[in-house]
Amino acid sequence: MNVVKEINSINKRELSQGADYSGSWHDEYKDSAYIFVGGLPFDLTEDKDSGKSKGFAFIQYEDQRSTILSVDNLNGAKVLGRTLRVDHVKNYRQPKHAISEETEEPIFNAIPKQIKADKKKDPEYKLKKMKKYGIDPEDPMAEYLLKKAKSNSRSHKKKD
Template sequence: MNPITNIKNQNKLNEREIAMGIAGDLSRSWHQVYKDSAWVYIGGLPYDLTEGDVISVFSQWGEVVNINLIRDAKTGKSKGFCFLCYKDQRSTVLSVDNFNGISLLNRMLRVDHVEEYKVPKYKEDADDETKRLWEEGCAPKAIELPDMDEEQIKKAKKRLKKQQRAVPRLETNDEELLTVLQARKKAKKEKKKEKKQKKKEKKRLKKELKLRKAENPDGDWNADGKLLDVGAKSEADLYGENKHFDFGKKVEEKGKEWNERPDFEKADWRLIEQWKIIREQEKAAKAAKGESTEAWAEDKGYLPNRIRRNN
């Protein structure tokens, strides 16, 4: 049967269960037939996906314990379908109901139950360990601890401590290794001393703060307590200069003292027109002040003698 037809028929079963009001009741659902199998079939996979990609997509419905992505025996390329096993059989119901008919990388997936999963026969020369992994999976198995009383647990802890103490220490004649170990011991001791000194300083500051509170109980000792370890300082020393609080002060904005003349051969016509307007405004301002508005004298420093005008 066409895979798309199977997908449609499967979705119709789910719609019928919703209409009958038995959706979610596994005892009356069509999923009950596959209650003893935690394997699902996944078809229509993109050929570029690996086992890890498939697990990352389908692991949102439960813990995956085994996967068998069918590959070509000669080339090793994926054939586009696989068998996947969940740790809990209820995860198969979720994956079948939610992923059957979805589009993954522009390909429609077909997800269905597998009633009886059989180990693939395309690798008959596989060793026993590989076959066991195919059948049982590679998920970590739960460790079964024996039932122990509280007294037995305490005794076991004591034995473990004794074993740890009985471990022989490292004995070596290597001078470099010994120097490194000695340096580490010294560093640990220095850290301990620093911690002790910090604790002593904190205790001393607390005592001073209590004495000052007793002398003047009406004072604001919260702010004063913060400055005990650093000493009283001014605001400028603590926060530095802050121009945000310079209210009312005039800020002198320095403008251009001269009008830069553009290169008429290379400049855009808009810049030239702007320069002309600014130049006319400067002339009008000079005329209002009674200054001369004659053109600038020719800059002789930039002209060679053979080009200079002889006036």
């Protein structure tokens, strides 16, 4: 609880002085997109290895500026009767399985690989395909006609 009070006190002092983030205590953590969240209710977290709750988590943000907002706004918040401790993490060390393929060194503050969307499930993709084949998207049989048109297109390509 002392850490929560200390962080809140630093934030209040900084706000009262009117300091912008260029002189902020957060600048020390500008190279890390990770935060530590402690005091989580045990019903919310689960360790996949043991099946038991830990009560804490490390979170990585895509944009480091989000860590400042989290620390400022969530530190000291109450969740299910427990007070959260939210703080920056300077040098987060990835779990042992996070090793760089090129250098075989541990990866620190790595950005997770982006998940590619399946373009075939994208409505815009379907609309473009329907236009290509001259199918009215409002037609109740549009999906069927699109599948049939694609199938016919593939069979013509195979014959060539």
